[in-house]
Each structure stands twice: as C-alpha cells, then as structure tokens.
Amino acid sequence: MKFYGKAALIMALFTLAACQHGQKNRATAAVTDPDADRCGASAYQNYVGQPLSALSKLHFEHPVRAIPYHSAVTMDFNLNRLNFLGDKDNVITRVYCG
Template identity: 65%
Template sequence: MQPYGKIAVIAALVALSGCQAASKTGGTSATVDPESDRCGASEYQQYLGKPLSAIDGLRFEHPVRAIPHNSAVTMDFNLNRLNFMGDVQGNITRVYCG
C-alpha cells in the first residue's frame, strides 16, 4: 500500500470513530417502548438503590406493589401495575411493569 493510501485509510477510520462517538453522546435517556411501559416505570428509575420505604408517601396513577426480598407474590401479569423489587437490605433493585 502506498503512503497516500495508508493516510487515506487512517483519515477514514478517524472520521468514522468521530461519528460513532457523537451518536453515543446524544442523551442519557433510553428509548422506552410505550406498550411495555404502560405503568410509567421509566419515570421511577431514580429510586433504584433507595429503601423501599422511600415510596411510602408517593401517589401513583396505577396499582403499585413493593416486593421485599424473598416475598411471595402473585404471578398474574398486569402491565398497568408498577413493581418495586427490594433486595436483602431493603433497597430497591428493580422498577418494572407487570
């Protein structure tokens, strides 16, 4: 490969890597499928890591359940229900619809 060819390849790679980095910095929020987020779980992701008691004073538009670690829960699937899953220490590890 001639020196000009090598320079052209390197310039193309640099240009492509610049485009790739620009597309990743577009925003921090991920695209949410409205059908799978009927209960609005995406709005409560800031509660991850907080104690389950942090949601005690909140008002919700949909049915809600706080699920402590190793708790028995019904297996019925309700996309309109908001679930807060707790860990051994009582902190919220997952917020989801179902």
C-alpha cells in the same frame, strides 16, 4: 486478470467490509417501547438504591406493588402495575411494569 489476482481482490473487499461498524443514533437509542412502559416505570428509576420505605411518601394513580426480598407474589402479569423489587436490605433494586 488471473485467478490469484481476483482472489486477492475479493479478499481485500471482504477485509474492508469487515472493518465497517454500525453507528447508533443517540436519538433512537433513547427511545423506549411505550407498551413496555405502560405503568410509567421509567419515571421511577431514580428510586433504585433507595429504601422501600421511601415509597410510603408517594401517591400513585395506578396499581403499585412493593416486593420485599423473598416474599411471595402472584404470577399474574399486569403491564399497568408498577413493581418495586427490594433486596435483603430492603433497598430497591429494580423498578418495572408487570
């Protein structure tokens, strides 16, 4: 086989390899890191979009912090603490551990 034929074969292989794409398994895509969700924030994601006052009806077994817009908070990082971040209209925009 001449040089041009080998080069064309190699280019064809590279072209076919470039067309391949990975497929994500839905079961593995939904798995969350248990250390990153120690406080159980994933169970409270349905509160995003609700007012911060909706939290007054709930009872928590672990530390919780409701953070209104532009409020001062400590910078200590506690993975067991559940945080509800509010916007300027006192609507929950994020629920996370920390």
